[in-house]
Amino acid sequence: MSAKPGERPGRAARGDRRRRAVRAGRWAAELREAYQAWLDERAGLPGADTTPALFFNHRGGRLSVRGASDVFAAILDRAALDDDAPAHVLRHTFATVMIRGGADLVVVADLLGHARLDQTRRYTLPTAADRRRAVELLPTDR
Template sequence: MRYVNNALAALDDFYVRRGLGKAGIAREDIPKTAPKAMNGPAQIRWLRAIEDWPHVRDRALALLPFYAGLRIGDAVALDVPDVRISARKGVLVVYGKGGKVREVPIHLQLRQPLMDWLDERRTWKHATAQRALFLNRRGGRLSARGASAVFTAIAEAAGLEDPTTAHIGRHTFVTQLIRGGEDLITVAEMAGHARLDTLRVYSQPTEEDKHHALRHLTVDR
């Protein structure tokens, strides 16, 4: 809806510049709740399903939105040199929307899965000739569609009630940081958001928050 409203604002601007006045098209109503994210129990089930998943590549891929806030396009665009792990620390060099580059610290729980995949990747077809971090079975770069299928399969294995995608994993990353009290500028830089207004919606109540609020009401037992 925000993209629609931005496009309509651009149309208004075009009309004004042509001397025609605003186009006057009604805007879409923006939701008053935070983007959907996994709650605590769902997060545990998701992480356990990843831990039990038999494929090393998929385990590393599935953790990137949750622990690094990557979009699925960001993840499949990663090259091997973009994973920079030292003895104590590590960062991901992420090329996001508009060619903007950001560095995201590698979470401790993400470090070993990435190292395991880098070790196994050497045995894959065309691995030495291909820069892509995540390969498909033919030795080419894994596509966003192929990566989405990985998330869908793991979510089904986790038995989650609600559909879980890479984007929901990313929303969960951002939600946890903001509700944990982290500075908006820091979170925006890590998540690759150009505008702080985009992040403020995460501080709004979720549907779960609204249901949880009912616990204060008196009932006759």
């Protein structure tokens, strides 16, 4: 992601697909304020004047996937969570919450940048509670 004001993210992490910008709805103002606060703080950090990346490492270079994973692990550690979840779990949580909340599978696939619905369908796997509710829908003799 670029940190230049007014510029939208260019390429996705995988391949050359473009990600869509999404309006944040009721959180737009709060997100805009948080983003601007980060840009203001970022401006005073080493590397801010040489790296267009939105997030960067302690040496002022672009934050790598491994670096982002380390940051996520540190947050889990500080929160005293006994969990070794990878940062990618955030992406899975986003998709699962959207789908379980009733969002259309095609829309979720688009937000995730998936080229095929099969890539998104993995988030729709039924839970034990889903199976129980389905069985309860069966008519019974009383």
